[in-house]
Amino acid sequence: MMLKKLVLLTALAFSAFSQADVLSDIQPLQDRWAEVNYSLTDKAKEQAFAELAAQADQVVASNPQTAEALIWRGIIKSSYAGVKGGLGALSLCEESKADLEKALELNPDALQGSAYTSLGALYFKVPGWPIGFGSDKKARQLLEKAVSLNxxxxxxxxxxxxxxxxxxxxxxxxxxxxxxxxxxxxxxxxxxxxxxxxxxxxxxxxxxxxxxxx
CATH class of the missing domain: 1.20.58 (Methane Monooxygenase Hydroxylase; Chain G, domain 1)
Structure with a gap:
């Protein structure tokens, strides 16, 4: 019994440390995203988001099964799509969607349900068929879920x-x-x-x- 408790406590401690590591990894992404999104314009903004997306790739590579890292890469890529425009933007939106959907599979409650918020916004803003995957019905479902969680x-x-x-x-x-x-x-x-x-x-x-x- 004592051994089981010790194993459980060790697992919980490891989980807590892992979570702290992930949050420290995504903090620079969060900070830089806010700076780029609200302080830069035009080509400077597009270039900065391209660089931030590459940085997010590295964070996900270090935390491949972590919802928080995937959520932030999804947010960054959707924001990058918003300033890039054109066909390239649609592929970024698809990549963002894949990240957010995987995050929901791993931990739907991560970051207070932020994956629901970001995915709902994507479904709302991306054009519908035959151009893109946009859907007002799906957007409503996801955003209502996001509000219910936070x-x-x-x-x-x-x-x-x-x-x-x-x-x-x-x-x-x-x-x-x-x-x-x-x-x-x-x-x-x-x-x-x-x-x-x-x-x-x-x-x-x-x-x-x-x-x-x-």
Whole structure:
């Protein structure tokens, strides 16, 4: 019995150390993503995302079965696709989708369900068949799941509000946008939070105009 307890404690300790290693590996990706996404423009932004994607490849190579690493590579590649455009963007979106789907298989709760948020945003923003895999139905399912896992989170509520705005459900979009606006600050993601709050303010202005007309 004592041996079993010792083995269990050793396994738990190893798991905790492994998790800490992964989080320390992805922290530079998170920090650089916020800097690139919210501070750079045009060619500089595209080049920086290309370099960050290569860095993410290295992190995933070191942590191939870790949901957190796959989530962040998926986020980076989808962001890179957004600035790259064209057919190259679609292939990046496919790669991002594969990473996020694998992350969900490994640990759907990782990073408070961030894979659901990012995958939902992809399904919402990528064109549908025959060009791409986009699907509003799938986007809604994924984003609703993301909000259920992290009901006060800034990202799931922002992206769900953005989706609902495009679906002309302005009242519900406003509710989720206000939740995003009032989300607790993340001490390790302050730059990302500041950038997202700017996007929230822009969407808030757009929604306010829509609500006045309805």
């Amino acid at each position: 009901p006060q989170g800034i990202d799931p509520n922002y992206f769900y509000a953005e989706f609902l705005t495009e679906e002309h459900d302005y009242k519900k979009a406003w509710e989720h946008l206000q939740t995003a606006k009032q989300a607790p600050a993340r001490p390790d993601r302050l730059s990302a939070d500041a950038g997202r709050q700017q996007e929230i303010a822009q969407l808030e202005q757009k929604l306010a105009k829509k609500l006045k007309k309805h």
